[in-house]
Amino acid sequence: MKNIFGFLISVTLGVFIILALANTDAFPEFGSANTDNRVSSQYLIEDNVNDIGSGNIVTAIVVGYRGFDTLGEVTVLFISALGVAFMLSSPKQERLDLKFRPNFMLRVGSKILFGIILVTSFYIILHGHLTPGGGFPGGAIIASSVLLLYLADDKFRSNIKSFKILEGVAGSLFVIIGLLGLVLATYFLQNFLPAGNIGELLSAGIIPIIYILIGLKVGSEIAGIVDNFLTEEESA
Amino acid sequence: MTIFDIISIVVGAFLLVIAFLAINSKKIINSVLFLSALSMLAVVSFVLMKAPDVAITEAVIGSGLVTALFVFTLLSINRRDA
Numbered sequence: 001m002k003n004i005f006g007f008l009i010s011v012t013l014g015v016f017i018i019l020a021l022a023n024t025d026a027f028p029e030f031g032s033a034n035t036d037n038r039v040s041s042q043y044l045i046e047d048n049v050n051d052i053g054s055g056n057i058v059t060a061i062v063v064g065y066r067g068f069d070t071l072g073e074v075t076v077l078f079i080s081a082l083g084v085a086f087m088l089s090s091p092k093q094e095r096l097d098l099k100f101r102p103n104f105m106l107r108v109g110s111k112i113l114f115g116i117i118l119v120t121s122f123y124i125i126l127h128g129h130l131t132p133g134g135g136f137p138g139g140a141i142i143a144s145s146v147l148l149l150y151l152a153d154d155k156f157r158s159n160i161k162s163f164k165i166l167e168g169v170a171g172s173l174f175v176i177i178g179l180l181g182l183v184l185a186t187y188f189l190q191n192f193l194p195a196g197n198i199g200e201l202l203s204a205g206i207i208p209i210i211y212i213l214i215g216l217k218v219g220s221e222i223a224g225i226v227d228n229f230l231t232e233e234e235s236a
Numbered sequence: 237m238t239i240f241d242i243i244s245i246v247v248g249a250f251l252l253v254i255a256f257l258a259i260n261s262k263k264i265i266n267s268v269l270f271l272s273a274l275s276m277l278a279v280v281s282f283v284l285m286k287a288p289d290v291a292i293t294e295a296v297i298g299s300g301l302v303t304a305l306f307v308f309t310l311l312s313i314n315r316r317d318a
Contacts, residue, residue, distance in 0.1 A: 012250075013276055016243060020283040058289045124292065132288035140296040147304055222301065229308050 054129040054204040062134070063207045063214075067189035070210075071174060074217055078171065081221040088228040095154060095231055102152050110152030117145040125215035129204040135211040139218025146223040150230050160227050163220040170217040177206055177213075240284055247281045268306045275299035 054060040062070055121141035128134030149156050181190035189206075196203030251274060258270035275298030282291035 009273065013280065016247065016280045017283075019239075019243065020280060056289075133292050134289070137289075137292040137296050140293070140301060144296060144300045144304075147301065151304070226301075226305075229305055232312070 054207055056129055056131065056134075058132075059129045059134055059204075059207060059211070063129075063210050064191060064204075067178070067210065070214070071178065071189070074171065074174070074214060077218060077221055078167075081225050084225050084228050089231075093231040095157065102154060106152050110148050114145050114149055117141060117148065121145065121215070121219070125212055126201070126208065128211040128215075129207045130201070135214030136218055138211075138215040139220075140222060142215065142219030143222030143226060146219075147226050150226060157231070158223060158227060160224060163223050163227075167217050167220040167224070170213040170220070174210060174213045174217070177210060181206070244281060244284050247277055247284065251277050251281065265307070265310055268303060268310065271306075272299045272303040275303075 054064060121138045124131075124133035124141060125135055125138035128138065146158055149158070178189040181192050182188050184190075184192045189210075191205035191207070193205035195205050202208075254270050254274045254277060258267050258274060261267045261270060275294055278298065279291045279295045282288070282294060
């Protein structure tokens with residue numbers, strides 16, 4: 001009974017996702033999307049595009065107009081990761097014993113999947129100003145690929161110290177880019193690079209750079225949280 | 237009423253049923269798994285509502301990371317009790 005119920009749920013979910021993605025009105029083929037349908041024509045006519053140059057309005061708001069709020073959000077995530085590390089980490093740690101021994105196929109297959117998931121996350125981060133997604137979901141996907149390695153290998157530990165360095169460097173560069181806006185232009189986090197053509201990869205000024213930094217920072221923070229959850233103090 | 241309206245209504249009904257199951261499960265691990273299924277259905281409804289940004293974030297965080305962290309916390313708690 002339980003198996004039939006689970007099978008039905010997974011089949012219905014699959015059908016719904018396929019139907020939603022096959023909707024040619026919502027998701028046209030690659031290259032044939034009409035920008036006027038996606039973005040309000042008012043948005044294209046007014047000066048917004050010259051200021052921001054981002055095809056994705058959510059990104060234009062999150063990183064362009066409300067960049068300072070995003071800095072605050074990243075700081076909140078940093079503080080929560082710091083709190084988890086403060087409570088759970090100790091100098092001598094080993095992996096949590098889950099009484100679950102992964103076999104050879106699982107270990108090798110997860111390493112192949114790790115690369116695919118990592119490439120997907122980089123795609124989502126790099127195209128944050130053009131397509132849905134961006135730094136926060138992309139960073140979370142990086143962390144989930146690290147989580148996959150933790151799940152599939154009971155001896156695996158990521159190099160958590162380099163994650164911490166990466167996180168610090170990315171956060172500092174975010175603030176430095178904001179200060180550069182203050183120096184080269186008039187206010188903090190101002191878009192001082194040319195906006196370019198809407199829809200191209202190298203457009204939207206500093207937005208892709210900031211989203212790459214946010215993605216690296218969020219990914220390394222959540223990977224640190226995952227590591228803290230899956231390790232424990234050495235039982236001597 | 238198009239096919240997508242009907243799908244939205246069906247997804248909404250499923251969301252309510254799964255939320256009820258998540259609250260009323262006897263075992264906590266079942267609750268966590270129902271919560272994951274709830275996030276997955278929420279992703280479908282977000283896609284239908286043309287909010288792909290929210291859908292991506294919900295798919296990664298709601299049904300991936302949060303479920304994994306809940307499951308590992310439950311596993312380590314059970315281990316310590318035994």
